[in-house]
Amino acid sequence: MTYTKHTPLDFALLGGPPMLDKLLPVGQLYFPSWDRYDAAMRGIFERQYYTNHGPLAQQFEARLADFFQVKHAICVTNGTLGLIMAVKALGLQGRVIVPAMTSIACAQALTWAGVQPVFCDADPDTYQMSLEHVHMLLEREAGICAILGVNLWGGSCDPQALERLAERFGVEVYFDSAHAFACTIAGHPLGRFGRLEVFSFHQSNLLSTTEGGCITTNDDALAARLRNIRSSYGAGPAVEVPLTSNGRFSEAQAAIGLLNLESCAEALSNNRASFEQYQLLLQAIPGIELLTARGVEQTNYQHLVCEIDETLFGMSRDALLAVLKAENIDAQRLYYPGIHRSAPYVDECATALPQTDRLCGRLIQLPIGALASTEKIAQIGAVIAAAQRHAGALATSNKAVL
Amino acid sequence: MTYTKHTPLDFALLGGPPMLDKLLPVGQLYFPSWDRYDAAMRGIFERQYYTNHGPLAQQFEARLADFFQVKHAICVTNGTLGLIMAVKALGLQGRVIVPAMTSIACAQALTWAGVQPVFCDADPDTYQMSLEHVHMLLEREAGICAILGVNLWGGSCDPQALERLAERFGVEVYFDSAHAFACTIAGHPLGRFGRLEVFSFHQSNLLSTTEGGCITTNDDALAARLRNIRSSYGAGPAVEVPLTSNGRFSEAQAAIGLLNLESCAEALSNNRASFEQYQLLLQAIPGIELLTARGVEQTNYQHLVCEIDETLFGMSRDALLAVLKAENIDAQRLYYPGIHRSAPYVDECATALPQTDRLCGRLIQLPIGALASTEKIAQIGAVIAAAQRHAGALATSNKAVL
Numbered sequence: 001m002t003y004t005k006h007t008p009l010d011f012a013l014l015g016g017p018p019m020l021d022k023l024l025p026v027g028q029l030y031f032p033s034w035d036r037y038d039a040a041m042r043g044i045f046e047r048q049y050y051t052n053h054g055p056l057a058q059q060f061e062a063r064l065a066d067f068f069q070v071k072h073a074i075c076v077t078n079g080t081l082g083l084i085m086a087v088k089a090l091g092l093q094g095r096v097i098v099p100a101m102t103s104i105a106c107a108q109a110l111t112w113a114g115v116q117p118v119f120c121d122a123d124p125d126t127y128q129m130s131l132e133h134v135h136m137l138l139e140r141e142a143g144i145c146a147i148l149g150v151n152l153w154g155g156s157c158d159p160q161a162l163e164r165l166a167e168r169f170g171v172e173v174y175f176d177s178a179h180a181f182a183c184t185i186a187g188h189p190l191g192r193f194g195r196l197e198v199f200s201f202h203q204s205n206l207l208s209t210t211e212g213g214c215i216t217t218n219d220d221a222l223a224a225r226l227r228n229i230r231s232s233y234g235a236g237p238a239v240e241v242p243l244t245s246n247g248r249f250s251e252a253q254a255a256i257g258l259l260n261l262e263s264c265a266e267a268l269s270n271n272r273a274s275f276e277q278y279q280l281l282l283q284a285i286p287g288i289e290l291l292t293a294r295g296v297e298q299t300n301y302q303h304l305v306c307e308i309d310e311t312l313f314g315m316s317r318d319a320l321l322a323v324l325k326a327e328n329i330d331a332q333r334l335y336y337p338g339i340h341r342s343a344p345y346v347d348e349c350a351t352a353l354p355q356t357d358r359l360c361g362r363l364i365q366l367p368i369g370a371l372a373s374t375e376k377i378a379q380i381g382a383v384i385a386a387a388q389r390h391a392g393a394l395a396t397s398n399k400a401v402l
Numbered sequence: 403m404t405y406t407k408h409t410p411l412d413f414a415l416l417g418g419p420p421m422l423d424k425l426l427p428v429g430q431l432y433f434p435s436w437d438r439y440d441a442a443m444r445g446i447f448e449r450q451y452y453t454n455h456g457p458l459a460q461q462f463e464a465r466l467a468d469f470f471q472v473k474h475a476i477c478v479t480n481g482t483l484g485l486i487m488a489v490k491a492l493g494l495q496g497r498v499i500v501p502a503m504t505s506i507a508c509a510q511a512l513t514w515a516g517v518q519p520v521f522c523d524a525d526p527d528t529y530q531m532s533l534e535h536v537h538m539l540l541e542r543e544a545g546i547c548a549i550l551g552v553n554l555w556g557g558s559c560d561p562q563a564l565e566r567l568a569e570r571f572g573v574e575v576y577f578d579s580a581h582a583f584a585c586t587i588a589g590h591p592l593g594r595f596g597r598l599e600v601f602s603f604h605q606s607n608l609l610s611t612t613e614g615g616c617i618t619t620n621d622d623a624l625a626a627r628l629r630n631i632r633s634s635y636g637a638g639p640a641v642e643v644p645l646t647s648n649g650r651f652s653e654a655q656a657a658i659g660l661l662n663l664e665s666c667a668e669a670l671s672n673n674r675a676s677f678e679q680y681q682l683l684l685q686a687i688p689g690i691e692l693l694t695a696r697g698v699e700q701t702n703y704q705h706l707v708c709e710i711d712e713t714l715f716g717m718s719r720d721a722l723l724a725v726l727k728a729e730n731i732d733a734q735r736l737y738y739p740g741i742h743r744s745a746p747y748v749d750e751c752a753t754a755l756p757q758t759d760r761l762c763g764r765l766i767q768l769p770i771g772a773l774a775s776t777e778k779i780a781q782i783g784a785v786i787a788a789a790q791r792h793a794g795a796l797a798t799s800n801k802a803v804l
Binding site for chain 1: 427431433436439440443444447450451452453454479480481482483486505506507510513514515516604605610612613634642643644645646647648650652653654745746772773
């Protein structure tokens with residue numbers, strides 16, 4: 001079957017029927033089969049124990065530690081809370097370097113925990129945080145106590161290079177690896193770099209527990225502090241911590257996590273096939289470039305990100321977004337307009353971040369994951385190809401519609 | 403069947419068989435039947451949508467607003483995060499009065515959000531926070547911006563009196579109602595007092611969603627801020643907030659909450675019967691007094707709290723705890739030694755809190771809730787009665803054992 005839009009009026013934006021019957025979310029939404037889930041939950045109900053460091057949560061932590069090849073995987077309510085807890089566990093005070101082109105949760109976590117973000121720019125080649133800019137900030141800015149490295153979109157920010165920079169300047173380094181589950185460097189999965197790494201198991205990631213996350217570390221004392229900050233009672237030896245919270249992980253989250261961990265290789269392989277299909281479909285279209293993950297040997301393909309060259313494509317990234325949304329394709333901007341231009345950080349940012357500004361205006365995320373079937377990806381490719389062909393007419397109409 | 407311990411050596415602490423085969427948790431652990439839960443979860447799997455303000459979360463919020471008779475019930479990951487979000491939504495800066503005899507989460511939430519706790523003492527008659535002491539603190543202490551009232555153990559701290567005090571001194575007032583679900587004042591459930599109230603749906607509360615909670619308020623602008631602080635995307639109109647977090651509530655949490663809300667009247671009625679059984683069993687035993695909830699018309703009986711008079715009972719609260727734990731009865735101390743004597747607050751507390759100190763050494767929580775059957779409560783009563791009879795011998799052996 002082939003899909004296309006022959007005239008501008010065939011586009012849903014201009015009144016035609018949408019390509020998809022219902023909204024296709026951007027991803028990932030990998031979940032266990034109902035039967036496997038059902039059996040796991042039945043066990044929880046039989047034990048009549050639903051949260052607070054339960055048996056499944058302990059089992060999931062052990063499996064994760066194996067997977068990551070680290071001593072400690074500490075499950076938490078969600079990745080944001082993991083990032084907040086990390087600041088207190090590391091005893092950070094002062095300013096922390098963090099990229100401006102990432103989830104605003106990275107900066108907000110710093111603010112909640114009482115330290116101040118210093119934003120670094122993106123690298124135009126790798127799309128990851130710029131090591132050169134990190135270096136420059138370490139040399140020029142006062143009061144830096146740590147680097148929060150972010151491994152973006154299945155790639156890596158070169159954690160080993162950041163470790164070297166951190167050591168040279170005598171600051172801490174830790175990582176947000178929300179996007180990096182199952183990505184590898186030197187034959188091993190990410191999870192072992194810096195003082196700790198924080199993963200997210202939100203439904204939009206390859207491994208999901210609905211909401212959830214974990215912190216990985218090889219440092220026993222740090223792990224004990226993290227477990228005590230996670231909850232004021234109940235897991236592991238009591239050690240003195242500056243503050244406790246509720247970052248507890250429920251048995252239901254653990255049940256889903258255990259099942260999804262078993263099938264994550266399959267999910268990854270499905271993602272790879274989808275990525276390759278997109279590659280074939282998009283390479284023929286002028287002005288749209290599919291990003292490949294940099295700084296890793298294996299990626300998880302969980303973010304399908306493209307850069308739009310408005311001149312070549314014939315319409316802006318935002319105009320294409322409007323076209324896709326009307327067709328029930330939940331494409332997304334990525335971190336627009338950048339954290340450094342978002343509340344509450346706008347006024348604090350003295351530094352210009354030209355690459356972040358440029359990329360935040362050009363990047364688009366397309367659906368990939370459990371629900372993005374071969375057929376749906378073919379339909380998305382057809383819409384984008386047709387949008388490019390009819391770009392002039394659509395861009396004009398778009399201005400009228402928007 | 404009757405249960406007793408005829409001699410000191412019958413006690414598990416001294417080598418006898420424990421009264422219960424396995425540990426009876428302190429409560430509440432009310433959960434829906436497997437069949438009802440199973441059907442609800444099947445729907446989530448069919449929709450393939452697991453979190454981020456999903457359809458069940460929206461339905462649960464609407465039902466809660468009806469239940470509480472308020473305009474907004476905003477579900478959050480857990481009650482602690484609700485308390486943290488509340489500080490930012492209210493724009494508090496400075497010092498906040500909070501009781502020292504409550505969950506340390508109340509104070510920790512203030513610290514995470516950047517305000518400072520000022521601890522108030524307990525009222526020896528109501529066991530709630532002392533209104534007199536709050537009054538005194540408002541008169542004497544500088545920089546107070548708010549009162550965080552805590553409705554403890556199915557009773558209330560007299561929210562209307564605190565509202566009057568807050569108005570008189572020009573400070574904000576809001577409430578931790580983690581223990582107060584389904585408790586009523588003037589014919590209506592708690593949930594409508596102060597600027598907002600925060601509830602917890604942890605498994606230890608009458609209404610549970612495993613982990614979870616909600617914030618109730620009649621203030622539209624405050625509700626919009628809370629929804630934006632809960633997540634940097636996705637629910638309701640975007641308004642400017644000082645900070646966002648991840649307080650999102652999953653569909654699985656909502657599914658359990660909806661079912662438990664339907665059956666919470668039944669759970670409450672079961673609790674009432676358990677409370678009355680305890681009353682009969684304990685009234686004949688010297689030196690143990692069962693607390694009744696004060697400041698409400700209807701309580702939820704979710705905390706079964708007793709005060710131990712060491713002289714009359716013949717052994718200390720802690721010695722009784724050791725006896726009960728050995729019998730597989732998960733009795734608990736309550737907030738010992740008080741937040742004002744716990745890290746990180748020890749050094750900040752200039753004020754003496756004599757009632758809190760006294761009560762924290764004398765109070766004990768006994769199991770009540772879904773798993774505390776009539777038979778198990780009879781067994782608990784028998785152990786306590788026998789412990790009192792053999793107090794001398796047990797207390798002596800206890801010192802050797804501990």
